Amino acid sequence: MRLSSDDELAILRLLNAYAQTGSRQDVDSWTSLFIEDGVWERKQAARTGKYTDRVLVRGKAALRDFAIKSFAMQGDLTYQYISANAVIDGDGDQARAVSTAFIFGIDSGGVTVVLIGNFEDRFERTSDGWKFAYRGMSVST
Numbered sequence: 001m002r003l004s005s006d007d008e009l010a011i012l013r014l015l016n017a018y019a020q021t022g023s024r025q026d027v028d029s030w031t032s033l034f035i036e037d038g039v040w041e042r043k044q045a046a047r048t049g050k051y052t053d054r055v056l057v058r059g060k061a062a063l064r065d066f067a068i069k070s071f072a073m074q075g076d077l078t079y080q081y082i083s084a085n086a087v088i089d090g091d092g093d094q095a096r097a098v099s100t101a102f103i104f105g106i107d108s109g110g111v112t113v114v115l116i117g118n119f120e121d122r123f124e125r126t127s128d129g130w131k132f133a134y135r136g137m138s139v140s141t
Helices: 005-026 027-031 060-073
Strands: 034-044 055-058 076-090 096-108 110-126 129-139
Touching: 005 027, 005 076, 005 096, 005 110, 005 129, 027 060, 034 060, 034 110, 055 060, 076 110
Parallel strands: 034 129
Antiparallel strands: 034 055, 076 096, 096 110, 110 129
């Protein structure tokens, strides 16, 4: 059974919640977006900057630790995460999406592009709604 419009909207809300919780550096809310054994992966590292390492994180405890360390790396710079251009497909209790991610850094000197990349996602429907089972990023900058 193909995804309903309500399912697609719920997944779009999940993608937007990811961007909002990242922008607010809300570790617990960010972590809650994943299933218990969810995975976050930086499949391709940036050539320069803070994101030059490949990363693979599995499970809620490791995801929480990863979020704490990642948000701490931001220092005094305010980050604004933006998720865009999502294309969602799936059926039943499983779905997939590809989307574009932008991270902008904002400080007294203005706005800088911190990262542009693409996410490949897998979602699972849970008793609490749609959650990330896998979130894999390829970095463009």
